[in-house]
Amino acid sequence: MSSTDTGARRGRPPQTPEQAEEVRARIVGATARVFTRVGSRGLSVAQIIEEAGLARPTFYRYFANAVEPLHAVLTASNAGLVGGITSALTGTDEPVELGIALxxxxxxxxxxxxxxLRPLFAELHDPASPVSAYREAAFDDIRAAVRGTFTELGRPVPSPLDLDAALHVCEYVVYRISAEAGPGAQPDPETVAAARLTMIRVLLTTLGTRADVEYALEVPGLFPPPGDD
Known part of the structure; x- marks a missing residue:
């Protein structure tokens, strides 16, 4: 048996649903790694199968082209973002804590x-990239979740412009810290902590009420203390 034979033989179809799912996940994982290096424009079947260590016929049993497994990557990304934010919005009925959780x-x-994250954000506003459409879908779901939560809490629903301003600023802040970290690097904890405070303040002033801001002023660390002058 050759060194390329691991579990199901190279080029042969999997024999069980579990094996099929394992190979599919292997292709999707390889696609994510290639996308991380080259973005969607540089993505190709040749690069994906080389990364996955699979034969070309095996790839085509699961996907018709290189974009299809990228859709699986982006679908999982959107589900993680929307699911995390939806869960955060159900964790408390205190508005300021709600914003912090979000x-x-x-x-x-x-x-x-x-x-x-770096190539993902780099293509968010590129209409030719599939990333752009997924971003809009995620934003639609987040908008609906925020509006639904505000309605359930009996609070005024944010205007479309206020809500979009808050979401876009948060998106920009995360993009900024990821871009400054450099390829393959993670932002340092101090930078992330500072970005978190910026995002919280933006949400408070765009989506909160005067009472929310007054409450937040008493929360240690959210706003800098007044000067001595």
Missing amino acids: IDAYLDWARGHGPM
């Missing part, structure tokens, strides 16, 4: 992407 969910999602 930001932490967003940062947890970003942290889980590691170096893939």
